[in-house]
Amino acid sequence: MLANANRLTPYLFLAPAAAVMAIALLYPIGYMIYASFLDWNPSQRIGEADWVGLRNYANLLSDAAFRESFWVTIKFAVLVVSIEMVLGVGLALLLDRELRGMTLLRTVFILPMMIAPIVVGLVWRYMYHPTVGTFNKVLNDLGLPSAPWLSDGNWAFASIVIADIWQWTPFIFILSLAALQSLPRSAMEAARIDGATGWQLIWHIKLPLMLPVLIVTALLRLIDAFKVLEVILVMTNGGPGLSTEILALRISRTASEFRELGYAAAMSNLLLILLLFLTLAMFAYTKLTEARAARLAAAKEVEVG
Amino acid sequence: MPRIVFEQVEKSFGRTQVLPPLDLTLEDGEFTVLVGPSGCGKSTTLRLLAGLETLSGGEIYFDDRAIGRLEPKERDIAMVFQDYALYPHMNIARNMSFALRLERRPRAEIDSEVKRVAEMLNIAHLLDRKPAQLSGGQRQRVAMGRALVRDAGTFLFDEPLSNLDAKLRARMRTELAEMRDTIDKNMIYVTHDQVEAMTLGDRIVVMNAGTIQQQGTAEALFSNPVNRFVAGFIGSPTMNFLDGELSGDRVTGAGFDLPLPAALAQRAAAAASRQVEVGIRPSSIMLDQGAPVELRVVVSEYLGAQSVLVTRCGATEVLAEIASADRIPSGETRQFGVITDDIMLFDRKSGERI
Numbered sequence: 001m002l003a004n005a006n007r008l009t010p011y012l013f014l015a016p017a018a019a020v021m022a023i024a025l026l027y028p029i030g031y032m033i034y035a036s037f038l039d040w041n042p043s044q045r046i047g048e049a050d051w052v053g054l055r056n057y058a059n060l061l062s063d064a065a066f067r068e069s070f071w072v073t074i075k076f077a078v079l080v081v082s083i084e085m086v087l088g089v090g091l092a093l094l095l096d097r098e099l100r101g102m103t104l105l106r107t108v109f110i111l112p113m114m115i116a117p118i119v120v121g122l123v124w125r126y127m128y129h130p131t132v133g134t135f136n137k138v139l140n141d142l143g144l145p146s147a148p149w150l151s152d153g154n155w156a157f158a159s160i161v162i163a164d165i166w167q168w169t170p171f172i173f174i175l176s177l178a179a180l181q182s183l184p185r186s187a188m189e190a191a192r193i194d195g196a197t198g199w200q201l202i203w204h205i206k207l208p209l210m211l212p213v214l215i216v217t218a219l220l221r222l223i224d225a226f227k228v229l230e231v232i233l234v235m236t237n238g239g240p241g242l243s244t245e246i247l248a249l250r251i252s253r254t255a256s257e258f259r260e261l262g263y264a265a266a267m268s269n270l271l272l273i274l275l276l277f278l279t280l281a282m283f284a285y286t287k288l289t290e291a292r293a294a295r296l297a298a299a300k301e302v303e304v305g
Numbered sequence: 306m307p308r309i310v311f312e313q314v315e316k317s318f319g320r321t322q323v324l325p326p327l328d329l330t331l332e333d334g335e336f337t338v339l340v341g342p343s344g345c346g347k348s349t350t351l352r353l354l355a356g357l358e359t360l361s362g363g364e365i366y367f368d369d370r371a372i373g374r375l376e377p378k379e380r381d382i383a384m385v386f387q388d389y390a391l392y393p394h395m396n397i398a399r400n401m402s403f404a405l406r407l408e409r410r411p412r413a414e415i416d417s418e419v420k421r422v423a424e425m426l427n428i429a430h431l432l433d434r435k436p437a438q439l440s441g442g443q444r445q446r447v448a449m450g451r452a453l454v455r456d457a458g459t460f461l462f463d464e465p466l467s468n469l470d471a472k473l474r475a476r477m478r479t480e481l482a483e484m485r486d487t488i489d490k491n492m493i494y495v496t497h498d499q500v501e502a503m504t505l506g507d508r509i510v511v512m513n514a515g516t517i518q519q520q521g522t523a524e525a526l527f528s529n530p531v532n533r534f535v536a537g538f539i540g541s542p543t544m545n546f547l548d549g550e551l552s553g554d555r556v557t558g559a560g561f562d563l564p565l566p567a568a569l570a571q572r573a574a575a576a577a578s579r580q581v582e583v584g585i586r587p588s589s590i591m592l593d594q595g596a597p598v599e600l601r602v603v604v605s606e607y608l609g610a611q612s613v614l615v616t617r618c619g620a621t622e623v624l625a626e627i628a629s630a631d632r633i634p635s636g637e638t639r640q641f642g643v644i645t646d647d648i649m650l651f652d653r654k655s656g657e658r659i
Contacts, residue, residue, distance in 0.1 A: 186390035189357050194404035194455070195378035204403070208394045296437045 029272075036265035042255075049262065056266035066267065068242045069250040076157070076246055077225035080164045085218055087165065088172025089210075093202055095173075096180045106177075109170045117167075121234025124163040125150070128235070150236055153243030160232050160244050167231070168224075172217055179213035180206065212289055219282040223275050247271050307367035307381075307458060308333045309354070309491065314363035314373070316349055324349050324515045326363060331508070336485045336492045338506030340499055341538070346515040347495045348463055354493065355384050355461050367459075383452035384461040387468060389444045391436040391451075397423075398432040401451045422453045442473045459491040466501065478504055499539050503527070511535050533582060533656035536649060542587045542613050542624045548653070549583040551576065556583055556650065559619030561598045566646050569659075573650055576659045584649035587613065590625040592633075593642030600625070601638040616641075 036056055040049035060066050099105070112120070127134040128149035136146040150156045183206065191205045207214075229248040232238070238245030238253065245253075247267065255264035309331040316324040324346045331337050339347040352358040354365060356377035365373040372380050391400050398419055399406075405415045423429040426446045436444055445465065452460055466474045466481075482505055485492060496502055502509050503523040510520040511534070519526060519535045530536035536544050549558035554570035556563050563583070565573060573581070600616035600623060612632050614625045625641060633639055650659040 184388070184390065184393070186386045186388050187392055189355075189377075190384065190386060190390035190451075191392070191403070192357070193355060193377045193382060193384045194451075195407045196403075200407060204407075205392060293437075296435065 032265045032268055035262055036269050038262040038265075040261040040265075042259050042261055052262065056263050057270075059263065060266055060270065065242060065245075066250065069238075069245045069247055072157070072242065072245060073226060073247040076161065076164075076228075076244075077222055080161055080168070080225050081218055081221045083161070083165055084169045084172050084221060085214070087169045089176045089207075089214065091169070091173045092176035092180055093206065096177060106174070109173055111170075112167045113170050115167075117228075117230035118234055120163065120167055121231040124159070124166075124231070125235045128159055151240060153240050156236050156240060156244050160235060163231055163235065164225070164228065168221065172221065175213060175217045176210065179210045183209050215285055216282060219278055219285075223278050223282075226271065226275055226278075307370075307491070309459070309493075310366040311350075311354075312364050312366065314350075314353060314365060315361050316346075316353060316358060317361045322515070324353075324361075327515070327517065329510065329517060329520075331491065331493065334489055334491060336494065336505060336507045338494045338496060338502040338509045339512060340496055340502035340506075340509060341512035341518075343497055344514075345512045347497075347512050350512075351461055351463055351493060351495045354380075354459075355382055356380055381458045382461055383455040383457040383459070384463065385448045385452050385465045387464040389436075389448040389468075391444060391447060393436055396433055396435055397428065397439075397447050400436065400447060401432075401454050403451070404455050418454055419450075422450045425453070426450045441469055442477070445469060445473075445477060453488075457490075459493065462492065462494040464496055465494075467496070467498070481505060500541060503539070509539075511538060513538075530649070531658055533584070533651040533658075536584050536651070536658070540586060542626060544649075545585045545587065545590075545621075545623045546651075547583045547585070547618060547621055547623070549581050549650075551579045551581055551650075556581065556648075558583065559621070560600075561618060563597070563643055563648065564645055565648065565650075569648065569650065572659055576650075576652065578652060578654065580653045581659065582651040582653050582656075584651055585623075585643055586647060587624040587626040589644040589647035590623070590627075590641050591644075592627055592631050592639060594640055596640045596642035598641045598643065599638060600641050602633050602635055605633060605635050607632065 035046065035049075037051060037053060038046070038049040039052045039055075040046065095102070095105070115123075126132075130136060130146060130149070130151065133149065135149060139146060148155050149159050187209075188201060188205060191201050196204060227248055228246065229252065232244055232246060233249055233252070236244040238249045248271070251264050251267045251271070254260050254267060311327055311329040313326040313328060314324065315322070315326045327346075327350065329350075339350060341347050349358060353360060353373075356372075356375060356379075360373045363373070364371050367380070392403065395403065401419045401422065402415045405418065419432070420429065423432055426449060428443060428446045428450060431439060431443060431447070436447070439447065445468075448465070466477050469477060478501055485505065494501075494505060503526075506523060508520060509523055509526055511518045511526065513534050518538075519531045523539075526535060526539045530539060533546065537546065547558050547561065549556045549561075551573050554565050554567070554573075556565055556573075561583075598618070600614075600618055602614050602616050603622075604615040606613040606615065607629060610629055611626055612629045614627060614633065616623045616625060651657065652659060
């Protein structure tokens with residue numbers, strides 16, 4: 001009896017947190033999944049909405065605007081994460097040395113990440129402004145014609161990519177720098193003595209040793225890039241046309257402008273499934289490396305024993 | 306294999322000087338050991354030679370070639386690190402062949418070279434493993450192998466045995482001593498362990514606080530140290546130091562009054578001060594009924610054939626190394642004799658040998 005009680009004690013202590021989790025996380029998700037099977041207008045209560053089964057999902061597959069926005073999202077996420085990885089890791093490799101004022105520099109670097117996304121969007125929108133914006137002013141001062149930063153489809157896509165890179169490269173930079181600084185110093189010295197040039201050192205020693213951190217960083221960023229909303233909402237609101245309408249924005253507009261809550265819920269679920277796969281990939285990777293480490297340790301045990 | 310010359314080499318980190326100007330010449334083909342307590346500048350000296358630290362002043366020559374400002378890879382050196390510094394993501398074969406692969410040597414040549422060295426070091430069966438799968442001793446061998454594959458003119462060792470347990474360390478020490486005789490290279494070895502220094506070095510350089518105290522063979526350093534530091538650093542158990550005062554051809558202090566041999570008495574007469582430190586090696590003290598020195602045994606350490614007695618002479622601790630057959634239980638007081646020919650005197654202020 002007592003043993004039984006003891007076994008249950010931990011769950012008792014966990015219960016409040018579990019309850020909060022259930023209410024704050026599982027309930028909304030369940031609600032959303034349920035809603036995705038409804039034809040639901042915001043003026044209705046959820047009980048009044050019609051059950052339509054999988055029709056929302058079926059419609060999604062044939063919805064050209066949704067497909068377009070899905071494609072824009074993938075393009076955006078892959079592009080920004082690739083560029084941010086190259087820039088962030090590159091900067092970290094360049095700045096991994098004892099520099100005076102490095103702490104200050106690091107703080108300055110993280111600033112973009114700390115600014116509220118809405119503010120970032122506003123700042124960039126003003127900088128991209130066709131007549132009074134910083135960029136066009138500089139172009140004009142140099143005798144060049146103004147660029148249609150946010151008014152042409154291709155330019156607008158490039159503009160949101162640039163803004164996202166500005167905001168998130170520091171994240172990768174900081175994590176890469178931390179990874180670099182935890183690498184074994186003596187292995188790098190050994191490589192220098194073995195005759196490695198700076199590039200060879202990066203290519204053969206530093207990058208392979210940083211890889212576990214880089215993979216997790218890239219996946220984290222990818223998950224985030226699929227969900228980005230506010231900055232683009234403020235800068236372009238998805239336009240011109242659908243050129244910058246990423247999924248999160250499409251969902252928000254479907255719910256608020258088109259007033260189709262069920263349809264928006266179905267889209268959210270698809271996005272959720274996509275992110276779930278990315279998250280699972282990350283967990284799988286961590287598990288894989290852990291399993292390998294365990295195998296190595298076991299092999300060593302046998303060797304010593 | 307060059308003759309290596311340090312000329313007024315110095316090193317500062319910021320405003321802290323860790324190595325005042327230093328001159329040192331290492332002859333071709335010598336096994337040199339830099340030895341000293343931690344922080345004495347021995348590792349810094351080695352890293353300056355390797356090119357891992359930049360010189361703050363002076364120059365290093367390999368024969369007549371100034372190399373002090375060259376990149377490590379241009380110096381024709383190989384190095385074994387204290388923590389082995391293996392590349393964790395490469396298997397052993399790739400670890401050992403890294404330098405050769407960077408040089409773009411032909412594949413067949415690399416393979417045969419790695420195989421040859423691996424067999425020499427008994428690690429041929431480990432070539433497919435990753436460093437994390439090896440024990441400390443095996444990693445140590447791989448680190449050694451990686452250096453040997455290079456076929457560099459000069460080998461640097463930075464405390465290579467200090468991460469091993471005592472038994473393994475002794476074995477690796479023997480193997481290193483063997484290697485020293487079979488491989489005709491310059492070897493420079495840094496350690497804080499005077500036993501390693503004595504057993505391995507053709508030439509031992511004793512350093513303290515960034516300066517060279519004395520250099521020479523193990524025998525020279527043991528029997529003829531120039532100052533109190535070297536005398537205390539070389540030899541195990543360490544030399545006993547007692548405060549004493551010279552009077553004629555005797556030296557006296559709290560609890561002892563010893564005659565000096567004629568030659569030493571003569572040198573002592575010319576010494577600047579009467580205040581000296583008397584240095585007596587534990588092996589020069591023996592049990593002697595009716596002898597002038599009376600010591601109380603505090604602890605008796607049994608080491609097998611020999612025992613070390615920790616005794617008190619006045620307030621000073623005195624070690625005596627005696628045959629275990631004469632072992633004395635702790636707490637007893639006995640008379641001890643001293644081999645007076647082995648007594649050394651040091652100036653109490655400067656520490657210089659008299």
